[in-house]
Every structure is written in structure tokens, then in C-alpha cells.
Amino acid sequence: MKTHDIDAAVRGLNPHRATDQVSDDAWAELSEAVTRTGTDTAPTVVRHMPRRRLVLAAACTLLIAGVVGATLVNRPHQDQPQALSFTERGDKLIVRVVDLNADPKRYNEEFKRMGLNVTVKSLAVSPPWVGQMITFSARDDEEMGQIGRVEAGEDCNGTLNASDPGCQEGVELPKNYKGHTEIVFGRPAKPGEMYYHFSSxxxxxxxxxxxxxxxxxxxxxxxxxxxxxxxxxxxxxxxxxxxxxxxxxxxxxxxxxxxxxxxxxxxxxxxxxxx
Incomplete structure (x- = not known):
């Protein structure tokens, strides 16, 4: 197993020098996910989110019931508000989180309807990390190399900007992606809930x-x-x-x-x- 950005985990042991902070519970949870084995297990190559982003060209999106969802083909439930937006750009898909408070099962169901083996997990984070990708992972370097990150507000359609639901951080991956990827993003904490990820x-x-x-x-x-x-x-x-x-x-x-x-x-x- 290869793991990206090991130094990020090491920095977490020294809170005075880290650029961000993840609680012990979060590291334990993510470590368990990336060390399981088997054909249907969680991915084994993890990339924690750096502050730099991948620059992508603009892509058109379709406004549906107050949220953004791209129409790629005629699929069930497309007339309903989506938890995710899928935007087509050539042979690539740009996927963004629209509903930060949605049950992760909704995200996974929408990926499944798109024919993608991608799972989403949401963790409680401090306010500046809400809506941001905390980490994404894959089974090997080849799969990881097919995934890129899209910044909030980056190359959004029309007048959309980082404050709009359809223009948050996301990932880019091939439409015919055959890998298994897990994406972890930040959500608002519930009352009394500890943050899994917060600033240093x-x-x-x-x-x-x-x-x-x-x-x-x-x-x-x-x-x-x-x-x-x-x-x-x-x-x-x-x-x-x-x-x-x-x-x-x-x-x-x-x-x-x-x-x-x-x-x-x-x-x-x-x-x-x-x-």
C-alpha cells in the first residue's frame, strides 16, 4: 500500500506547526478505511487535501429546482433536487456537493446511478472547512492519477461563484471510471459533536x-x-x-x-x- 502526504499525518502530531488539524478519532477512522483488504474494501491510496487546487476549464451546468445538476443521460430522479451535481466536460465528469446536510447514502446512490463505484463520507468540521474536500482515496496510484480536485468558485458557469450550492469544491474523474474511490468532505457539526477536522x-x-x-x-x-x-x-x-x-x-x-x-x-x- 502506498499513502500520499504522510507528512500531513506527521504534522498532525505537532499542532503548533501543522497547517490543519484532524482529531485522533478521525485519523483512526480514516486509517481503518485505508488498511482494510479485499476486492470490495475501502481504497488504499489516500490523498489529503493540500491548499493548492487543480485548475480546470469551465463547464456548463443545468439549474434544477434551485440546485445545480448536470443532465448527462435520461436517468431516474433527475427531476428531483440532487445532493450532488454531475457536470459533463468532454470525457470527464466534474462532481460537486450541493446539499451539505444530505445523508451520505444519497451521495452514494447518485454515484451508483451514474455507474461509478464512488462512496462519500461526511465528517464534522469547523466552520471554515465546511463543504471542503478533506481527503479522497483510491486502491492504487493508477486510479488515484485519474482523479483531480476542483476548487470552490473555480470555472463555474455564468454568474455562479463559491457562495452558490452548485459551485463548491469537487472532484474530476473520467465518465467511464472503473476504479473504487472514497471521498471525505466536511459538513457542519451537530450540537455537541466534536470536529474531526479543524484549523491548526x-x-x-x-x-x-x-x-x-x-x-x-x-x-x-x-x-x-x-x-x-x-x-x-x-x-x-x-x-x-x-x-x-x-x-x-x-x-x-x-x-x-x-x-x-x-x-x-x-x-x-x-x-x-x-x-
Whole structure:
């Protein structure tokens, strides 16, 4: 088995240097998926989403009942709103998620109707990752090489842009694709649900502490500001050893902050300032 972007998993072990963060549960779930064997098992080559995207040419789409769905052939259920959009471009298909809250079974059923052996899994993510592809995988490098990524807002039809349902991130693959692929994308978290994927710092754009400077601020300085952002619970972790702490003095210093769930922030702290 070959695995792409092993360094992404390694970076996840050091939250202060990673570009994104995936919880232990998510790694366990995805690891199980890519290590199963058998002809009908999950794919074994995994590609985690980098920030760069594949640039694709524009493709026409058809507006159906307020969502975008491409008409390739006359298939059942095409007069109903779709969870996915399928857009034809030559001998390729561009597939985008339209309904972020749909049951994944709907996605899989629509792929099956298109004659494609593709399964979709949705995981709870922090707000800036909602609707984004977290990872996609295939059984081998040959299959992986046939799949490309499409960026939200990239080469959309007419006046559609990244805020429109039919113009979100997606994948491009051959219309006659015979491989087995699994796609994992981010969905909004349910109340009380932990994020499987979130940014390496809660101060990133779209996160709960977006734009806030936390490094070398004391805990006492930050707590009122954090709570003013709607944070309901604060946890502490030692910055040096990543061990959880029940409580810390107000004069301890903060190195970083993460938000692993709605309303929850973890502060990485130390008794001395950080260089």
C-alpha cells in the first residue's frame, strides 16, 4: 500500500506547526478505511487535501429546482433536487456537493446511478472547512492519477461563484471510471459533536477566534476576550508536552489556541513566555 502526504499525518502530531488539524478519532477512522483488504474494501491510496487546487476549464451546468445538476443521460430522479451535481466536460465528469446536510447514502446512490463505484463520507468540521474536500482515496496510484480536485468558485458557469450550492469544491474523474474511490468532505457539526477536522489555530479566518492575537498573552488577559467571542468552555494543555491540565494560574502564557468543537477552545500554555 502506498499513502500520499504522510507528512500531513506527521504534522498532525505537532499542532503548533501543522497547517490543519484532524482529531485522533478521525485519523483512526480514516486509517481503518485505508488498511482494510479485499476486492470490495475501502481504497488504499489516500490523498489529503493540500491548499493548492487543480485548475480546470469551465463547464456548463443545468439549474434544477434551485440546485445545480448536470443532465448527462435520461436517468431516474433527475427531476428531483440532487445532493450532488454531475457536470459533463468532454470525457470527464466534474462532481460537486450541493446539499451539505444530505445523508451520505444519497451521495452514494447518485454515484451508483451514474455507474461509478464512488462512496462519500461526511465528517464534522469547523466552520471554515465546511463543504471542503478533506481527503479522497483510491486502491492504487493508477486510479488515484485519474482523479483531480476542483476548487470552490473555480470555472463555474455564468454568474455562479463559491457562495452558490452548485459551485463548491469537487472532484474530476473520467465518465467511464472503473476504479473504487472514497471521498471525505466536511459538513457542519451537530450540537455537541466534536470536529474531526479543524484549523491548526483558532485564530485562523473563519474560526471562533479569527484575527485575535493569543501568543504570549496571559490566560487572565485572554479569558474575557475569548468568552466575548461566544466560547462556553476553555480547556488547557501544556505546550511542551501536550498533556491536558485541569487548571492553570492566570499569569501563565498562551502559545496557541485551537477549537475542537463549537463553543470549546483549548489553550496551549506555559509558565514562561514563548520566544
Amino acid at each position: 489555530t483558532a485564530t485562523d479566518k473563519g474560526e471562533v477566534l479569527a484575527g485575535l492575537t493569543v501568543r504570549n498573552k496571559t490566560v487572565a488577559e485572554l479569558l474575557p476576550v475569548i468568552k466575548a467571542r461566544g466560547v462556553r468552555e476553555v480547556e488547557y494543555t501544556g505546550s511542551a508536552d501536550n498533556k491536558p491540565l485541569k487548571s492553570v494560574p492566570g499569569n501563565w502564557y498562551v502559545d496557541n489556541a485551537m477549537s475542537p468543537a463549537d463553543g470549546l477552545v483549548t489553550l496551549y500554555v506555559s509558565p514562561t513566555p514563548f520566544r
